[in-house]
Amino acid sequence: MDFEIRKVRSPQGRKKLSAERAAYFQLMQQGVSNEDACRIVGVNSKTGRRWRNGRRPSGRNKAAPPVRPVVPFSASSTRCLSQDERIYIADRIREKAPVRAIAAELGRSPSTISREIRRNRTTGTTGQWRYRPYAAQARADSRRPRSKPRKIHRIPELRDFVQAGLDRRWSPEQICHALKSQFPDRPEMHVVHETVYQALYVQGRGELRRELARALRSGRTRRKPQRQTRSRQPRFRDPMVMISERPAEAEDRAVPGHWEGDLIIGKDGASAIGTLVERATRYVMLLHLPDGRSAEHVRDALVDTVRTLPGHLVRSLTWDQGAEMATHKSFSIATDVPVYFCDPASPWQRGSNENTNGLLRQYFPKGTDLSVHTREHLEAVAAELNGRPRKTLGWETPAERLHKLLTA
The missing domain is CATH 1.10.10 (Arc Repressor Mutant, subunit A)
Structure with a gap:
């Protein structure tokens, strides 16, 4: 017998080809073709292709990822491909x-x-x-050569038109729509509002900051970074009920009794006035907060105001995620009124309230002390707004629309 029987009878498994695989990739890097490299190493040409390209699952064969050597350069070290x-x-x-x-x-x-x-x-x-x-x-x-001159700087006529619009206190979006309407057949005169913003913010340095603050309605001289809403931590100890769970009847404004609320803040954030707007009638009520705008003070003012209304006219309250609503659960327990919260950075979900706050700034300008206004003065301002005809109500006043609901 010219061979020896193995003493270890356990299965050997497939033969490891680590050395052959390393030699194969070395030959491939030298420019040798797949067939020649496989012949030199001593493997089948299909094995070489599987090492390079991987294998899809078929029959009993499982999928195999491609086996590639370490790339000899840092791929992600630069922004551009080398x-x-x-x-x-x-x-x-x-x-x-x-x-x-x-x-x-x-x-x-x-x-x-x-x-x-x-x-x-x-x-x-x-x-x-x-x-x-x-x-x-x-x-x-x-x-790659940079920087390229901006479109607004390359075309004097376009630059003058944009400058004239800013002098008239137009927003960049209004300027861009005016360009399209006045120059419909001249695409070189068309820009998007982001182009105007970029030109302003890039040039708004040093002495130009004051001009930029006057040109833009927001008064900002640089971009305001936007937070990632998904990374926010829970605002309150009691879980919030989001606006997506609000009844559908509140969305179409067909049923009265769904209110939107917010605060308008005074000078240095030291004073505030609470605002409530009914979605169906646009009826306004103002909260007197002489002692501050803490969560407890806002809750007590809301409870006192809600209790003055009939039960069928108070079905829900929608608020933003301000800290003043930290005690929303105790408010709901005291009044049996559910509170729904808007998504972060989504003021349009309380459109009626935001619009009303803008109207109230005519009576309570920004940067003023709001604690000097008495409860009687707030009631007079609310009565004046509720007696103003509204186009969205068919030129009825909020007070007339609410009176119809009460008498009905």
Whole structure:
């Protein structure tokens, strides 16, 4: 017997090809074709293709991801693709690798790879395209020089029109719509409002800050960063009921009794006045807060005001997520009125109340002390607003519409 029986009879499993695989990829990096590299290493050509491209599930074979060597350059170290990455993309396209596989191997987004191929590929006379890495690099370099002059600065007529609109206290959006209406056949005179904002904020430095504050209605001289609403922590100890769970009857304003509330703040945030607006009639009620705007003071003022109304005219209250509503649960227990909260940074969900607050600023300007106003004065202001004809009510007043509901 010229062979020896193995003493360990446990199954050996498949043969490990780690050394062959490393040698295969080394040959591929040297430019050897797949068939030659597989022949030199001693594996089947299908095995080499599976190492490079992976394998889809079929029959008993499970899916296998592609096995790629470590990329010799830092793929995500820069914002733009490098020439080495473009050479790598061209090699993988020649091997018919999918875009997502190329993106995973380079540590890039799939959209980055697909956009690079679409923008920088070379299309022949027959309509077929090829991705040439050096030509793609040249195209990318030709587009890279910055900074390009802004459209508003390049066209004097456009710049003068925008400046004239800002002098008349028009908003950038109003200016852009006016450009489209006055110059319908001249696309070079059309811009979006974001272009105007960008031109203003970029130029608003040093001495120009005061001019910018006068030009924009908000008075800001720089961008206001927007918070990520999903990263917010719970506002109150008692869980909030969001506006999405509010009854449908409150949305269409067909049934009276659904109110919207908010505070208008005085100078240095030291004083405030509470505002309540009924959605169906636009009837206004003001809360007197002489002792401050803490959660307890707002709750007590709301309870006293709600108890003056008939029960069928107080069905719900919608508020924003201000700290003054931290005791919303105790308010609901005292009055049996549910409180619904708007989504963060969504003032349009209380449109009637926001509009009313703007009207009230005519009586209570910003930057003034609101604690000097008496309860009688607040009632007089509310009566004046409730006696004003409203277009949305068919030119009836909120007081007349509410009186009809009470008598009915």
